[in-house]
Amino acid sequence: MFLGVDGGGTKTAFCLVTGSGELAARVEGASSYFPGNLGLLAQVLRDGVRETCRLAGITTEEVRQAFFGLPAYGEARAAVPLLDAVPRQALGHERYSCDNDMVCGWAGSMALADGINVVSGTGSISYGERAGRRARAGGWGELFGDEGSGYWIAVRGLSAFSRMSDGRQPPGPLLDRVREHFAAVVDLDVVDVVLNQWGGDRGRVAALCPVVVGAAEAGDACAAGIVQEAAVELVRLVEAARWRLEFPVGADVPVSYSGGVFRAPLAQEAFRRELAARRSGYRLVRPAYPPVVGAALYAAKRAGSALDAEALQRLRRELPEPSGE
Numbered sequence: 001m002f003l004g005v006d007g008g009g010t011k012t013a014f015c016l017v018t019g020s021g022e023l024a025a026r027v028e029g030a031s032s033y034f035p036g037n038l039g040l041l042a043q044v045l046r047d048g049v050r051e052t053c054r055l056a057g058i059t060t061e062e063v064r065q066a067f068f069g070l071p072a073y074g075e076a077r078a079a080v081p082l083l084d085a086v087p088r089q090a091l092g093h094e095r096y097s098c099d100n101d102m103v104c105g106w107a108g109s110m111a112l113a114d115g116i117n118v119v120s121g122t123g124s125i126s127y128g129e130r131a132g133r134r135a136r137a138g139g140w141g142e143l144f145g146d147e148g149s150g151y152w153i154a155v156r157g158l159s160a161f162s163r164m165s166d167g168r169q170p171p172g173p174l175l176d177r178v179r180e181h182f183a184a185v186v187d188l189d190v191v192d193v194v195l196n197q198w199g200g201d202r203g204r205v206a207a208l209c210p211v212v213v214g215a216a217e218a219g220d221a222c223a224a225g226i227v228q229e230a231a232v233e234l235v236r237l238v239e240a241a242r243w244r245l246e247f248p249v250g251a252d253v254p255v256s257y258s259g260g261v262f263r264a265p266l267a268q269e270a271f272r273r274e275l276a277a278r279r280s281g282y283r284l285v286r287p288a289y290p291p292v293v294g295a296a297l298y299a300a301k302r303a304g305s306a307l308d309a310e311a312l313q314r315l316r317r318e319l320p321e322p323s324g325e
Contacts (some may be wrong), residue, residue, distance in 0.1 A: 001058060002303065003066035003096075004295025005045065005087075006104040007032035009122035010203050010260070012044055013292035014052040016063070019300065021311030023318045025055035026292070031203060033071045033122075038082055041070075042089050049090040060091045065303035067295045069101035071123075075139070097302055101291070102127035102136055105258035108294025109287035111312065112301060115254030116241045117287075118234050118271075120261035122206040124149035126237035130245040137240035142202060147233035150206035150261050156226045157212030158205075161190065164222075172220035174212065181211050213264045230261070231270035235278065242280065252281045258291050289319065 001024060006013045012032040016024040029048040034040040045068070053060055068087045074080060087096050106117040106127045116128030123146040125139030142151050161178045163169035165187040182190050198204045216223035238255055247253050255275060261267050275282050289297065293315065300306050307315065 001056065001063050002296045002299040002305075003049070003052070003063045003091075004104070004292050004297070004299055005048065005066065005068040006290075006292040006295050007068070007070045007101050009033040009071055009206070012048055013290075014048040015292045015296055016052055016056045016058070017293065017296040017300070017307075017315065019305055019307065019311065021307055021314035021318075023293070023315060024058075025052045027052045027055065033203075035072065038086055041083075042086050045087055045090040049087075061093065063091060063093075064095060064305075065299045066091060066096035067104075067299035067302060068096060068098045069104035069291070069295050070098055071101050073098060073100040075100075095303075096299075100125075100127075100136070100139070102139065103298060104291035104295040106256075106294065107298040108289040108291045109256035109258050110254065110285075111288040111294075112297055112306070113254065115256065115285070116238050116245070117256045117258060118237050118241075119259040120148050120150065120230070120234055120257070120267070121259030122150055122203055124152065124234065124237065124259070126234075126241040128241045128245050130247060133245055135241050135244035137244065138237045148230040148237070148261075150209035150259070151202055152233075153212050153226055153230050153261065154205050154208035156229075157208060157215070157223060158190070158194065160222045160226070161187075169222065172215065172222055173218040174215035174220045174223045177211050177215045177218070177220075178208075181208070209261060210264065213261075213266055217264075217266055227264075227267055228270050228274075230267070231274040234271055235274045238275065238282070239278070239280070250281055252283050254285050255282045256285050256287050258287055288316070293319065 001016050004015050012029045015026040030044050032041055032044050084098050102125045105119045109117040114130045118126040127136045146152050164171045164175040182193055184190050212223050216227045272284055
């Protein structure tokens with residue numbers, strides 16, 4: 001059994017995959033984004049690993065290899081040894097490895113093949129591999145950027161809402177959609193909820209992204225512009241990763257995607273158009289597997305037992321069509 005764990009700012013996903021390509025169990029838990037609080041992270045991992053093993057009818061000792069993709073991993077060098085030690089509490093052994101959760105997105109979307117995956121969820125980042133070389137771009141967090149992410153889209157949507165409310169900008173469907181979402185009696189109620197009740201919580205703000213996308217789908221020009229600008233930023237992340245991986249000029253570079261923003265067909269289409277408009281050659285491919293399964297595939301690879309073509313096909317048949325988790 002190979003255990004995959006895909007951490008994130010909104011949720012943490014767990015799954016167990018057999019060497020023959022069977023999905024033995026799949027579980028979702030709470031966020032694993034707790035900067036500086038390893039105790040909370042350890043609890044989320046313990047609960048998720050135990051429940052996943054329980055559903056599969058195995059003990060943690062029967063997990064041959066595990067891979068934990070953790071948000072913010074590698075972004076503070078002093079924290080890396082501490083994060084590396086946390087999964088041991090959940091597994092009870094050391095047959096595991098850790099890295100940033102961007103690896104899960106790439107491993108799932110590209111099925112471990114050379115290419116680039118871009119993530120747009122609560123945050124945004126691109127990651128790719130080519131001939132053993134690894135590269136990332138983005139993933140700097142909301143204060144530095146996270147361009148094209150759910151949080152980034154939501155913040156720009158809230159800004160447009162405030163301008164529409166004041167009359168500084170012509171109103172569009174976004175104005176009423178935000179009002180309806182918050183059941184606002186007056187528009188300043190939105191400020192009270194987001195800043196006072198939520199405390200500007202990153203995950204809660206990012207969860208407003210579908211409101212903005214929905215307004216764009218309803219014909220709001222400003223919201224549509226935000227979605228298009230997000231696509232531009234995400235393609236810039238792809239371009240940066242391509243440059244760092246040194247793909248040859250004219251190469252047909254496979255590109256895929258993951259993260260909640262890509263669940264919206266409008267966001268997918270904007271990204272596809274922007275990618276196609278670039279001079280460099282790209283081939284957009286649908287994600288082969290969700291990130292959590294990618295984590296399990298990566299664990300199998302790390303164990304020297306990568307799933308063969310038959311097992312990969314069987315695994316694909318057991319899963320719903322991925323839409324960019």
